[in-house]
Amino acid sequence: MDTKQAAHLIRNPRLEWNEEARREVFACPIFSIQERTCRSPDKELRTFTVLDASDWAIVVPVLTTPQGKAFVMVRQWRHGAQELSLEFPGGVFEKGEDARAAAARELREETAYEAGSIRSLGVCSPNPAIMANRVHFFLAEDLKPLEAQDLDEDEYVEVEVLPIQAVFQGMGQPPYIHALMGSALALFCKVSSLSEL
Amino acid sequence: MDTKQAAHLIRNPRLEWNEEARREVFACPIFSIQERTCRSPDKELRTFTVLDASDWAIVVPVLTTPQGKAFVMVRQWRHGAQELSLEFPGGVFEKGEDARAAAARELREETAYEAGSIRSLGVCSPNPAIMANRVHFFLAEDLKPLEAQDLDEDEYVEVEVLPIQAVFQGMGQPPYIHALMGSALALFCKVSSLSEL
Numbered sequence: 323m324d325t326k327q328a329a330h331l332i333r334n335p336r337l338e339w340n341e342e343a344r345r346e347v348f349a350c351p352i353f354s355i356q357e358r359t360c361r362s363p364d365k366e367l368r369t370f371t372v373l374d375a376s377d378w379a380i381v382v383p384v385l386t387t388p389q390g391k392a393f394v395m396v397r398q399w400r401h402g403a404q405e406l407s408l409e410f411p412g413g414v415f416e417k418g419e420d421a422r423a424a425a426a427r428e429l430r431e432e433t434a435y436e437a438g439s440i441r442s443l444g445v446c447s448p449n450p451a452i453m454a455n456r457v458h459f460f461l462a463e464d465l466k467p468l469e470a471q472d473l474d475e476d477e478y479v480e481v482e483v484l485p486i487q488a489v490f491q492g493m494g495q496p497p498y499i500h501a502l503m504g505s506a507l508a509l510f511c512k513v514s515s516l517s518e519l
Numbered sequence: 520m521d522t523k524q525a526a527h528l529i530r531n532p533r534l535e536w537n538e539e540a541r542r543e544v545f546a547c548p549i550f551s552i553q554e555r556t557c558r559s560p561d562k563e564l565r566t567f568t569v570l571d572a573s574d575w576a577i578v579v580p581v582l583t584t585p586q587g588k589a590f591v592m593v594r595q596w597r598h599g600a601q602e603l604s605l606e607f608p609g610g611v612f613e614k615g616e617d618a619r620a621a622a623a624r625e626l627r628e629e630t631a632y633e634a635g636s637i638r639s640l641g642v643c644s645p646n647p648a649i650m651a652n653r654v655h656f657f658l659a660e661d662l663k664p665l666e667a668q669d670l671d672e673d674e675y676v677e678v679e680v681l682p683i684q685a686v687f688q689g690m691g692q693p694p695y696i697h698a699l700m701g702s703a704l705a706l707f708c709k710v711s712s713l714s715e716l
Binding site: 351368405446450495506 | 531545547569598601646647
């Protein structure tokens with residue numbers, strides 16, 4: 323039995339709710355909003371509002387440079403925060419695509435690097451309180467440069483190669499404002515020797 | 520000039536968009552949805568959908584135990600992910616509350632610990648692509664136990680004390696499914712000596 327299956331078997335009736343109904347109250351091309359009516363451990367009914375969307379992939383691309391290991395990152399304008407954000411590449415799964423394929427594609431399109439090796443770092447909920455989708459984290463290594471980025475018409479993305487330590491130290495202040503990139507860093511730590519950090 | 524001010528002065532007209540209009544298209548007690556019409560660096564108009572909400576605080580409570588340093592965490596049902604999640608305490612700012620006060624209050628209410636010291640670990644956007652609010656991370660130390668939790672009527676929260684290393688190793692698989700707790704771990708690394716991890 324793998325860890326995920328084992329964890330799902332840890333039930334706790336003092337904490338668990340049961341969903342009894344849901345209805346969609348808003349939809350746009352990138353997400354929908356549902357009202358979910360659930361029964362509490364004390365059998366009370368409450369309604370919660372949840373955002374559902376396609377899953378996302380985030381990929382941590384590690385490049386070996388003459389100065390040591392570095393991250394390949396992308397700088398882009400973000401319409402929620404209304405500022406520039408320096409991030410790992412990533413994005414929404416396309417139809418029929420699995421997590422690893424989405425990670426490899428986003429890496430190619432946004433950074434113009436192809437990965438010889440892509441392995442999973444873990445799967446989280448971006449916010450399990452209000453979001454129903456998942457975010458899948460990957461480590462990309464053995465990077466080979468391609469000719470050019472392959473961006474959508476409304477994507478403006480600049481590629482930067484940054485020392486690992488600079489990204490760690492910058493996280494939590496502009497332009498390292500994307501919380502999910504912090505999640506990716508924590509997962510990267512799990513598979514890296516501390517001497518690399 | 521502090522780092523945040525300096526970073527905001529790094530402008531890049533090749534990447535920046537300008538908002539020209541916004542309208543609310545959905546609202547519920549915990550968030551609203553806006554359509555924002557923005558002009559691209561190439562002067563094209565596009566509309567983006569953004570979720571706005573009150574800011575959130577997440578607090579990393581560190582307890583010194585006979586076995587070493589440990590995190591105080593909370594296990595609760597999450598209605599977005601529809602599963603149990605083991606997390607740092609945190610929540611939405613109350614009206615008129617600042618980030619530090621929200622962190623201290625959530626710590627008290629959810630874990631029944633009061634912090635002698637609370638300091639900022641950084642501020643991020645939970646998802647700068649589609650969310651307009653911020654998440655404020657804090658480190659809480661010098662913890663003193665209170666008599667009891669102070670939960671809302673529909674909150675079911677169990678407190679657990681966990682070794683730091685176990686939380687790091689667990690992140691990205693159940694019950695450590697909350698991506699923003701990974702962000703908190705990465706920020707915690709910045710202020711911790713590696714020997715503690």
